[in-house]
Amino acid sequence: MLKDITLGQFFPGDTIVHRLDPRTKILMVIIYIVALFQAKWFVTYGILLVFLAIAVRFSKVGAKALMRGMKPVLFILIFTGVLNLFYNTAGTILWHWGIFTVTTGGIRVAFFMVIRIMMLISGTFLLTYTTSPILLTDGIECLLGPLKKLRVPVHELAMMMSIALRFIPTLIEETDKIMSAQKARGADFDSGNLIDKAKALIPLLVPLFVSAFRRADELATAMECRCYHGGEGRTRLRQLVYTGKDWITLISGLALLAVVCVLAYGFGL
């Protein structure tokens, strides 16, 4: 159950997608998202879907794992779908009952909205699935580098992010363990009304918070022991190097965006 939460989880591997520079991958995800919001009709969505499929294929992550990540947002998907279905009143009316009206326009908007969100999530998941948290934050820190001139604490933000990402799986594991231990003592997390359920969480949350604070304390000590004092003058073990395949990927990404924009705005496809 808890293992289904794949947010921010990294699938180690050695494919071309894994080896790409994290900056390239982050930029590609941004380009992909921008393109996704320009897409209008089957042709443009199709092109982006093909692009996504190719990336997934190369990464060897597997569509199954990608779909599993969709589970936690299923509610949002259904919610947006239903809302869009009834709110949009363009086109011809197909069905009418009280305040509810379904039109061709509504169906169209709802359909594409759900597809868009699903593709959005798959694309970003692909990034976190194929990029280790360390590389990811290195990439973000590097991309945000210019903001340092404006006194934005880029390094601190990146460090906080990498710590947070790093501890998501640990905390999930810990939650799982405490849950099992309390279940072994007969705790029941699933039945009862809302108040019962909230009360049932106390045996889970108290130990979880205690251990999170303990962990934070230990981590702070460990960092201090290694003389960590912020990003000033800190060198890297792994230097990010841009290679040929990164440029090729990036240029093809920009080309993709251009094609999608032309098709969407020029031809309404």
Place this chain on the structure above:
Amino acid sequence: MEPILELKQLNCIYSQGTPFEHQALTNIDLSVYPGEYIGIMGHTGSGKSTLIQHLNGLLKPTSGQVLLHGRDIWESKASVRDAKFHVGLVFQYPEYQLFEETVYQDIAFGPKNMKLDQEEIERRVRQAAGFVGLSEDLLQKSPFELSGGQKRRVAIAGVIAMEPEVLILDEPTAGLDPAGRDAILDNIRTYHKSKGSTVLLVSHSMEEIARSVERIVVVNDGRLPFDGTPRSVFSHSKELREMGLGIPQVTQVFQRLKELGLPIEDDCVYTMDEARDALLRLAGKGAV
């Protein structure tokens, strides 16, 4: 005698259908009889923790059956929950699961979930606290004020208070000093003797297991290669070493002595008492 707990052709596969797919247990058959004191041995990652979580219905087998008194515990939702009251499981580092305001309330958490009446809960809490050697005045303290060893006792008492027919302890002495370790093992042995309940002790320390158990089950790579008396299991010293497990130091000493040509009749000496007797016999023969 009818087994109290039985595993039949149990298989467990983690994360099926992902790159992390991993077969943790393969075709396990195991019978546990009432009143037994069993040691479960296996190195880290051998599947022993997975195995014990199947015994009380925390993990659902991918295939195969878990029988409690001959009935499948996965029969209904109620029977799965019920299994947890009959098979008590103390996790590794159980002190991290404490959450209540007082030690008393924390130990009472399990019995309360069993919907027992107040009087019975009180009796069980005091008795369980007695078994693990917690003094009366500690019961009203916050569990977070206690020392590591005391916290561990509270957590163990929390499971004992449910008075399970089968008590499983996963590395109950991990991270404790020798004195604390001996005390907890003594407590468990006393509990086993006075309650006559079945106890399964998971550990990778041979000395710890050899001292008290009547039967050893070895877990390796998701299978159970050896299952029998300590004597029969420790006679496979070579295979055990290949699995990353050892045999008790006393046994090693005596095997070496035998190799050196001393007339030791016993095939396998594994406790201090046996060692003393064997040495006395040797002295009697005038060999030493």
